[in-house]
Amino acid sequence: MTSDALVDALVRNTFQVVGVLTRIGAERDLSLTQLRVLGILRDRRPRMTELAAFLGLDKSTLSGLIDRAERRGLVARGKNPQDRRVVDVFLTPAGLELAEQVYGEVRHALASATDRLNPQDSDRLVQLLHAVLCSPD
Amino acid sequence: MTSDALVDALVRNTFQVVGVLTRIGAERDLSLTQLRVLGILRDRRPRMTELAAFLGLDKSTLSGLIDRAERRGLVARGKNPQDRRVVDVFLTPAGLELAEQVYGEVRHALASATDRLNPQDSDRLVQLLHAVLCSPD
DNA sequence: ATCCGTTGGTTTGCAATACAAAGCATGGCG
């Protein structure tokens, strides 16, 4: 079955990227999850529950996660005028700067891998990856 | 820059696969790391240090990890006749069975995604992924 | 043969991550 080879490649690729992300995050004392939070908040301002669902985490997990990030001045909690129960989360300027920095480094670190492809192959790979991951099930 | 799109796709893909692995692991009380241990031990019998290096973890982290897996009867520690200091790790029959089971499920879960590709695209994607990840840097 | 530095693992202490269950406040009904 050819799809086995594909699954293997996907999983292997996953752990390699996870390794890169973890290493880069560790240099700034950011866990994989924190890194992901920063990435998500770059272009969103979700409420706690939304963010938890996005990350596939429990609400209670997120409370602690945001607590720590807030204590470091990376994110902030905002009140939602429509519904006083909900808590919106967003990046502080410092958080945004760190996010951009880190993701710049990620691009740089992965460049050594992605540069092995010529532009056509690169485009093709992007297309294929999109095809594979388009539906979140 | 086209490589930005590629990096984005790789990272997004990574988190999607991590999500699948985490979910399937959770059904059997296996963390992502435990899952990976099982995957690695399927066709290897490394010593503790080798396994730690493979996973990018500290030796001390691995001790606890293997402790718990051993307590569940999934792996075992073996003495190395050449050097009495080293501890070899390998899957028990139960561990092997669980590993096969879980990775079967992973294949199944990802099949809904991979099946979207025709065989040619699938092969092409495998090729491209291999090209990207061939050197671990 | 002994000394001693190196290597291989474990132990201990600490922080972060994650879940579940319980709790608290707000919202939105009937």
Next chain:
DNA sequence: CGCCATGCTTTGTATTGCAAACCAACGGAT
């Protein structure tokens, strides 16, 4: 108003991870 649902936090517990200290075994040098 009474009551349940929703949104988030708190509390308790297990796992994961690192660093530092530790012990045991190896191996070369004297």
